[in-house]
Amino acid sequence: MAARPIVIAHRGASGExxxxxxxxxxxxIEQGADFIEPDLVPTKDGELVARHENEISGTTDVAAHPEFAARKTTxxxxxAKVTGWFTEDFTLAELKTLRAKERLPQLRPGNTKYDGQAEIPTLEEIIALAKxxxxxxxxxxxTKHPSYFASIGLPxxxxxxxxxxxxxWDHADAPVFIQSFEVANLKKLKGMxxxxxxxxxxxxxxxxxxxxPSDAAMATPExxxxxxDYAAGIGPERAMLPDxxxxxxxxxxxxxxxxxTFRAENYFLLPAYRATGGPAGHGRLTEEIAYFIGLGVDGVFSDYPYAAVSARAASVPAPQPR
Incomplete structure (x- = not known):
């Protein structure tokens, strides 16, 4: 068992x-996360902002802005073909006129009351918040879609x-991990x-x-x-770990x-941890995370950081003061 697994707030406390x-x-941060996770995509003028995807119609009110209607494209x-509005077609100043909204309103209807209250944050703003x-x-x-962004001149x-x-924060002991689904991107970063x-x-x-050839091939001992040779760890989908x-x-x-990613909704939980209430109902997330901590993981990504902090506290003794 890992001595004290880290808690990574997946896109923040995105369950709430x-x-x-x-x-x-x-x-x-209030809930005790050790790390906050921004997915990074670039703007037209080369700034880095936090969005899960560069297509932003599902997470912002861009469709309600008539001044940007002509920028809808495929x-x-x-x-994969994607239709919508893309961060790389907007300057940072233009993106700052938009407001964020809940991406999963059917599963997280309570979050919709915060629609319109927040801007798209920059990497600098997120670092400042953490500090x-x-x-x-x-x-x-x-780093989202790094080879795509390199291909359009926005590496x-x-x-x-x-x-x-x-x-x-550019040193080995900095409170930073950089992650990617691509390989060449990480190998390049290794030298930077x-x-x-x-x-x-x-x-x-x-x-x-x-x-x-596949993520499965990367998950073999070889x-x-x-x-x-280039990374300090792996971030596997949790379904890859049991058995x-x-x-x-x-x-x-x-x-x-x-x-x-560890999420409270029945829709996402492993069957053994689901509860009544349909897909949006909340099951036993803390127990599911505790199970994975018992497998010896070194950290967990969760949309509900408080549940991960609670599972860790129950599973791993707190470090003793020196």
């Missing part, structure tokens, strides 16, 4: 506030590293920063940059050894294991 907003990140992102906390709080940024890596350097890197992987699929040796194999390769 619209994701990737300062509202969600602030609540996550693009191919990582091989203002009364205890040590870090950030865990994900993420140099800007991200520069922002971390400005914050004094000493911040630890995390290779994300899903139960199905493959890196969009074509560097590996694949994990390859990852250890497998992935945690042990990763640890044998010298890698940390930070699975994603």
């Amino acid at each position: 506030r619209p994701e990737h907003t300062l509202l969600a990140y602030s609540l996550a 693009k191919t992102i990582d091989g 203002a906390a009364k205890r040590r709080v870090g950030i865990y940024p994900e 993420l890596e140099a800007t991200l590293v520069a922002k971390l350097r400005e914050a004094g 920063t000493r911040v630890p890197l995390i290779q994300l992987m899903a139960a199905s699929g493959a890196p969009a940059d074509g560097t590996e 694949g994990l050894k390859r990852i250890a 497998t040796s992935l945690v042990a194999d990763a640890h044998a390769a010298g890698l940390k294991v930070h699975p994603w």
Whole structure:
């Protein structure tokens, strides 16, 4: 069992506030998260902002802005056609005129009361929020679609590293992890920063940059050894862990294991932890997280940081004062 798994607030406390907003990140810090997670995408003028996807119609009120109606378009992102409005077609100043909204209103109707209250935050604003906390709080940024953005002249890596350097967080002991589903992106970052890197992987699929045949191949002992050449750990989809040796194999390769994503709604929970109330009903999230902590993971991503903090407290003795 890991000595004290870290709690990573997935897009902030996104189970209780619209994701990737300062509202969600602030609540996550209040709930005891060790890290807050911004997914990073660029603006037209090269700034980094926090959105789960560069297509923003599901997380902002952009569709209600007639001045931006003509910017609705269709693009191919990582091989899939997507229609909507994209951050790379807006300057930061233009994005700041939009307001965030709940992405999953059917599952999280209570969050809709916060619609319209928050802007799209920049990476600098998120770093400042973390630094203002009364205890040590870090950030865990994900570079979204890095090969796509490089292909349109908006590479993420140099800007991200520069922002971390400005914050004094470009060193091995900084409270930062950088994560990506792609491989070449992380290998490039390996030569640019000493911040630890995390290779994300899903139960199905493959890196969009074509560097590996599948995420499953990366999860083999041989694949994990390859990852250890450039990363400090893996972020596997949690479905990849039960009844497998992935945690042990990763640890044998010298890698940390930070699975994603733990959510309270029945729709997301493993069947054993669901409760009555339909897909939006809340089941036994703390118990599910405790089960995974028992598998020996080194951290967890959760939309409900308080549940992860509670599960950790019940599963792992608090460190003794020196």
